[in-house]
Amino acid sequence: MRVTRMLIPTLREVPAEADAISHQLLLRAGMVRRVAAGVYSLLPLGNRVVKKIEKIVREEMERAGGTELLLPIIQPAEVWHESGRWNVYGPELFRLQDRHGRDFCLGPTHEELITTLFRQEIKSYRQLPLLLYQIQNKYRDERRPRFGLLRGREFIMKDLYSFDRDEEGLDISYRKMYEAYTRVFSRCGLVFRVVEADTGAIGGTNSHEFMVLADTGEEELVFCSLCDYAANTEKAPCRPQGEQEEEARPLQLVATPAARTVDDLASYLGVDARKILKSLFFDADGEPVVVLVRGDRSVNETKVKNFLLANSLEIADEVEILNRYGVPMGFAGPVGLREKMPVKILGDEEVRALSNAVAGANRVDYHYLNVNPGRDFDVDVYGDFRTAQEGDPCPLCGAPLQVCRGIEVGHIFKLGTKYSEALKATIIDEKGNEVPVVMGCYGIGITRTMAAAVEQKHDQDGIIWPVAIAPYEVVLMAVNQGDALHARYAEELYREFLQAGIDVIYDDRLERPGVKFKDADLIGYPARVVIGKKMVSEGLLEIKWRETGETVLKKRSEAVEYLRQKLSAMRSREGE
Amino acid sequence: MRVTRMLIPTLREVPAEADAISHQLLLRAGMVRRVAAGVYSLLPLGNRVVKKIEKIVREEMERAGGTELLLPIIQPAEVWHESGRWNVYGPELFRLQDRHGRDFCLGPTHEELITTLFRQEIKSYRQLPLLLYQIQNKYRDERRPRFGLLRGREFIMKDLYSFDRDEEGLDISYRKMYEAYTRVFSRCGLVFRVVEADTGAIGGTNSHEFMVLADTGEEELVFCSLCDYAANTEKAPCRPQGEQEEEARPLQLVATPAARTVDDLASYLGVDARKILKSLFFDADGEPVVVLVRGDRSVNETKVKNFLLANSLEIADEVEILNRYGVPMGFAGPVGLREKMPVKILGDEEVRALSNAVAGANRVDYHYLNVNPGRDFDVDVYGDFRTAQEGDPCPLCGAPLQVCRGIEVGHIFKLGTKYSEALKATIIDEKGNEVPVVMGCYGIGITRTMAAAVEQKHDQDGIIWPVAIAPYEVVLMAVNQGDALHARYAEELYREFLQAGIDVIYDDRLERPGVKFKDADLIGYPARVVIGKKMVSEGLLEIKWRETGETVLKKRSEAVEYLRQKLSAMRSREGE
Structure with a gap:
């Protein structure tokens, strides 16, 4: 074409x-x-x-x-x-x-x-x-x-x-x-x-x-x-991990002024986010539900929703949490939570394994230290409620996930x-x-x-089509379409390529080569065949490969076979 | 398949x-x-x-x-x-x-x-x-x-x-x-x-x-x-035809009881329908229009509509004609019509050439004889308002149209x-x-x-597809798919056909041959290849052509080439 x-x-x-x-x-x-x-x-x-x-x-x-x-x-x-x-x-x-x-x-x-x-x-x-x-x-x-x-x-x-x-x-x-x-x-x-x-x-x-x-x-x-x-x-799915390792220390209320996020708290108290207990409030088909995960984890809403067989699961906002539970967001925690309001509490498996953790005290600017599941709070059920992360063990073989x-x-x-x-x-x-x-x-x-x-396949210049789905596999052009000799070579080569069954488009516009090169890169044809001075003087074509940037000079008589073999090899490699 | x-x-x-x-x-x-x-x-x-x-x-x-x-x-x-x-x-x-x-x-x-x-x-x-x-x-x-x-x-x-x-x-x-x-x-x-x-x-x-x-x-x-x-x-387009040929005779009112149609009138009066003048009433964008054509002709509504540049043209019914013009349908005519109501009258070119024609007298059970255009009525315009018929002269060369x-x-x-x-x-x-x-x-x-x-292409048994657009060009079947030998031949031949690039469907159902034959005819595959007793005894396939009904016996070794050549010849013939 x-x-x-x-x-x-x-x-x-x-x-x-x-x-x-x-x-x-x-x-x-x-x-x-x-x-x-x-x-x-x-x-x-x-x-x-x-x-x-x-x-x-x-x-x-x-x-x-x-x-x-x-x-x-x-x-x-x-x-x-x-x-x-x-x-x-x-x-x-x-x-x-x-x-x-x-x-x-x-x-x-x-x-x-x-x-x-x-x-x-x-x-x-x-x-x-x-x-x-x-x-x-x-x-x-x-x-x-x-x-x-x-x-x-x-x-x-x-x-x-x-x-x-x-x-x-x-x-x-x-x-x-x-x-x-x-x-x-x-x-x-x-x-x-x-x-x-x-x-x-x-x-x-x-x-x-x-x-x-x-x-x-x-x-x-x-x-x-x-x-x-x-x-x-x-x-x-996430595997249950670890067990309570430390001896439980006494529960302790500490002031944590303005430390509302896990990061704030970790740096204020100098503890690892893994030692912090995160409490998230949801509305599941109208019922309140609290989900507990470790501070370095995210709640997996799909798992929670599937577990509850809920039609809808919406995370509660600050106002709702305060109104419904009387709990200030950023300072919420499971200790004593049920005394404020009957609520279903789901705990991620990892939470069960925490010892001497940090959790909100349900009071502005205060957290508890040395919170221990079982001793200081209970949950309705422990299960897999977190989202898998980089480095987690593979559920099949245990090797780290990516x-x-x-x-x-x-x-x-x-x-x-x-x-x-x-x-x-x-x-x-x-x-x-x-x-x-x-x-x-x-x-x-x-x-x-x-x-x-x-x-998946592009760079700063444009698209890099796989051979199998490229709009055309080869773009053919003359450096100077206005030059009668260049144009004649291009026309001849175009017909030759078509006859050889090469999927070729011929850029026969009277445009500057820079424009045509830029378009070819932008559109992303796998191969670009250029007729320039070397064709006139030495009978050589310049063939540039979009994916690698590799440029080769080929005799006109070898071009069809070279293109055919290389394109076919690329298709096979891609198809693996 | x-x-x-x-x-x-x-x-x-x-x-x-x-x-x-x-x-x-x-x-x-x-x-x-x-x-x-x-x-x-x-x-x-x-x-x-x-x-x-x-x-x-x-x-x-x-x-x-x-x-x-x-x-x-x-x-x-x-x-x-x-x-x-x-x-x-x-x-x-x-x-x-x-x-x-x-x-x-x-x-x-x-x-x-x-x-x-x-x-x-x-x-x-x-x-x-x-x-x-x-x-x-x-x-x-x-x-x-x-x-x-x-x-x-x-x-x-x-x-x-x-x-x-x-x-x-x-x-x-x-x-x-x-x-x-x-x-x-x-x-x-x-x-x-x-x-x-x-x-x-x-x-x-x-x-x-x-x-x-x-x-x-x-x-x-x-x-x-x-x-x-x-x-x-x-x-x-219809060519203007003929001129008034007879000398005008005096206008004459005759009783034509119950002769409402051109056929009735022609047989009652013993005249040719070509001598009868037909008057049709239309509503063109709300305006009344009468169109006159010869009794053996039809008004071409597309031509009338295009001539009037009308958006809509509806033929008037009996009640409308009577109410609007005071004219009984079947006895309408142009003589004296304008005295009843102002109306646009279009006359087909052939009407101008009529002499001593028959036309309705706008009175129940009466017609006029010897009606002559120009003398007995006038029209607003003569033009091409009729539909071409078998035998009319070609507008290009004058030979009869089909x-x-x-x-x-x-x-x-x-x-x-x-x-x-x-x-x-x-x-x-x-x-x-x-x-x-x-x-x-x-x-x-x-x-x-x-x-x-x-x-275009069917008979009482079903469709007869042209080769080029048949769902499959060849249907292959065994007379008895339940017979292990027949089935084996069929499977082998199916693979052979596929490899040879024949566009084949293999009817591998365990159905009676009659059912398969009827389906093959109904669906209309161009060629039917049957493996039967002759295959087992003499190595011969039966090939039947849907279009002609021709049946031939071919050696298995010749079948592919025969089918390929014949199908290709049929495609070429079709493509002419």
Whole structure:
């Protein structure tokens, strides 16, 4: 393709609207444009990246036994009423009415439609397993769309649904998808980790997230330095650690003027944050709950919420704490707390192991020293209520955990019979019994994968696309397109590359070389081939590799083979 | 692909909901399912046909210099207000609001978005021509969705927009698209005609429709038996014909009891319908208009409406005619009509050539004989107000026209500056002047093309797919899948076909051969390869061709080559 036939509106300035690196670079590289909040046009280069990702996804879904279909985007409300989600889904569901006043929504996901399709068409276990997938736009009316393609309101997803006769079948389908996803993101040339994940609103019993690693990622994850373990931080279990080691000393009230934070207190008293007991106040479905963790720890709200089986868990603010408990924030503690008000107290396992700790005295500017669990306070239950941190022992092997950030690009769930029961999608099993079909669902954010790739692979000059998903693998240009000889060489070489099957774009604009070089770096084509004076004088092309900056001179006759081999080697390396 | 891994729910009965052949057969062949009125799921086989059509369309758009992008489906109301279409578009536009109450619509077409994108990004004539296209879902909230995929509310379209510096540039882009469309429908293996079309609501100055011929088509078209001329009937111009030939005889009132229709009258009076003058009453934007045509002709409402520059034209009913003019329907005529009420009278050119004609006397059960235009009545204007018929002279060469029916699958328009002026999409031309860019738009109904193919190519047993867009080109099956030997041959052959690159589906179900044969015919795979007794005894495969019914026996070693050559020859023949 020729640049003059394309629409590639690159920008030199960072657009004010862009709040993430990928958003900035995709705008600057002329790959996307904003149409409304969270709604984007994919310009020709962005569309090419998306189509390449889609192709990889299709190939791996087919290899895993998946069959493609295409369900509607507009879905009638009736099936959402049947599943019970019409009222539950809330304002994230785009809703509309047709001219006759009938309710529809724009599909954020397709469990309802695929399950009712299954219900109509499939009767017997003999027709299973069945893996059906589609690639299409999805809709989610985010309250605050942001980060460009990372959190949009219209985005492209691949969603696959598996149907099996029983849990063993589901395990097999799930494993197949796990492996297919691993191949997809490997082939896309991305560094990623698979983590155990919380199942959230979709429900189900088991779930993994595929995370593209990037410092700018929205999600935090932990992974083991030794074994394969990795998990979303909110999900990673923490091991009980240690026992009370010191002999208990007498409880002692001390003045700690204005020492409201753990840091203040640690430095004022000259103690380690690990010896301080932190008390956090929550409202769980309207009930007060206090959670105790060590001063160097954070409460894991997901774990607390799951433990309490609560629908909502909100941290209490200063006013609320004072009004409800008569306790000044920053000086709260478990000693004598129940005398002020009946309250449920959850203690993290590590708190049980504290001896002679520091805790708030529930009185402004005062703390207790030598607080000992059991002797000075009790809790309703000890459990795993903290968030895993760098250096914590791996729950599988005990080696130290490491922490990194990532972007969720894939998510696989075991749904079980949640939807098949609600929507009465049953099969007749071997024994002639009618049983609900066992389902899984598996999503890949296609446009999000594009953005995540940019978050992971860029430098100060622009994007560095993996070969497999680059808009074009090679950009070809003449230093001086206005020079008839340069232009002729470029035209010839362009045709030669096309005939050799090289995925090439030809920058045939009458622009200064500096402009073309900057655009090439910004857009991030893996290889740049330049026709300059050396071509005229010595028959040599300059080939520069975007990732390493390496520049080589090659004879024209060797260029095609060199490019082909090197690009193929890069793709293989990326795909590992 | 194996049938047992697919979802191909064929039906033996014709579904009650289906009102067109293509709708019936696509449902019966397990290719589509209805989700709501005018909203369909594409099941795996239907999805494959669509993807094959999309691939052909993409290749031809790229060959013509088009560049693919992807605009959003949800479009903010602002740009529709700017173009003035938000209020004009009416109830066919699906509208919705986001959580903040902002108005959006689901794109029925993308002139607004592409033109504002152009406005933002393109400044100079040097960047033109530009041909941008996309393939995606479109939405139109039809009052009465029907005929399955032929008139749905959600459907897949390819839309391309051309941008040129002037009318000459547009002519070139338009010609390119005309040729690309011709190649697309040829390659799809469809019999079609290109006709001049009315531009309708989208506007613009020039337009052609690509019509797949089918007896069941919604549109009527005429084409010349000698030259290349073809047109939508509503658009085809009619030549003025003949002159008054007889000497005028005296006007004579005759009783014609109960002869209300042209046929009644012709047989009662023993005259040719061509000698009868037909008077039709309309309401054009609230004004009364009478149109006169010969008794053997139909009024062309499109021509009348365009001539009057009317927004609406409604034919008047019996009660209205009686109340407004005091004229009994069936006995109306132009003689003395203006004395009853001031009315605009339009006469078709052929009416001027009548002599001694029959016309209603505006009195129940009476007509006049020997009515002569000019002497007995006058009209406001004579013009081309009739619809072309079989046998009429071609407006280009005069040879007799033929009539057929078709389904519109493609439509190309010269938009000119309609949208660029409304949305201020300008360029700087060679002389440094800011001028509106000159646009064209070009649509192909992808899902509609699938349905049109079925309307054109089917028999009593099912669909007969052209090779190029068949869901699979070859279906392979064993007569007795339960027989270990048959099954082994089938498995081997399946792998052999796949390796040879044959587009094959393997019907590996444990079903009776009759069921598999019926399904193969219904679905319409071009070739059916059967492993039966002859395979075991003599090493011969039975290959049956769906289109011709021809059955041949081939040695296993020859099968791949035979299939490949024959399928390739069929594709070439189709593509002519």
